[in-house]
Amino acid sequence: MSIPSTRRDLREQARRSPVLPGDASDDPGIVALEPRRRRRVGRMLGDAALWIAAAAGTVCILLVVLAMTAGITLILFRTGSMSPTIPAGSVAIVQRIPATEVEVGDVVTVDREGELPVTHRVTSVAPGESDAERVLTLRGDANASDDPFPYTVSTVRIVLFSAPGIASVIAALGHPLVLGGLTAGATLLVVWAFWPHAPRRGRPQTRAATRTTEER
Structure with missing residues (x-):
């Protein structure tokens, strides 16, 4: 195996060498992806919470409609x-x-x-x-x-x-403090979902792409 003698040879050897797991933290492209992944996970969790809130709201609306049109209601057995x-x-x-x-x-x-x-x-x-x-x-x-x-x-x-x-759960949901907390939480979720976000930036260049540019 020949020993690289010039700066160009060193760059070429680094470009061809595989990146080991221990070297991932030194790659600016990989490091830059971590905040994006965290934002993606946060958005997925927020979307899931919005779907749950929407489903709960739909159930409540359905119960109100059924109570008014078909006389269907809930009773708790104590x-x-x-x-x-x-x-x-x-x-x-x-x-x-x-x-x-x-x-x-x-x-x-x-x-x-x-x-x-x-x-x-x-x-x-x-x-x-x-x-x-x-x-x-x-x-x-x-x-x-x-x-x-x-x-x-x-x-x-x-x-x-x-x-x-589930009577205790239904009774707890009817408590004024719980209702107020659920309302405030749903409001925050809606505001967060529709709040304007910063535009996405282009993908950062990888180390290989940067070295190729330098070599040109």
């Missing part, structure tokens, strides 16, 4: 009277329907004046004083007997389906 079918801490999606459509075996929510609503299974249905009214006897799946008294209703909310274990 007790286990409907266990094991609907354990405590569950969230159920319910829809308001006429009492004339209720059948034995349905799980319904009935409103009680001056008290919290009750959600139990229908064990019997009897006619009311009017054609639109029904007298319902209810019982929780975890209870050994029917509720102490029947309920005379013209409408009820029937349980469509339920999801266990």
Whole structure:
């Protein structure tokens, strides 16, 4: 192997030699790529957060539309009277329907004046004083007997389906401080996404390209 004797030979040997992993930090082209990679990762994370916020907003809008048009809402189960079918801490999606459509075996929510609503299974249905009214006897799946008294209703909310274990999350999201924080975070994300960014600069020349230019 010949020993390079001139500056041109030294440059030619350096250009042909592979760059070892330990020498990456000495390459200005590689060093210049690191901030760009960090900016790309930050933008990807920001975009992901925007998509999540957009999805959450879409769900909220959908729930509002369903509540106004189809009478579909959410209810939280704080007790286990409907266990094991609907354990405590569950969230159920319910829809308001006429009492004339209720059948034995349905799980319904009935409103009680001056008290919290009750959600139990229908064990019997009897006619009311009017054609639109029904007298319902209810019982929780975890209870050994029917509720102490029947309920005379013209409408009820029937349980469509339920999801266990997320009532605490839904309740926390409804807290004013949490709502304020989510609103502020979504606002910052939108401002960050639409804030004008500095124009991208051209790619830095690599060491090989620089040496080729010097040799010319």
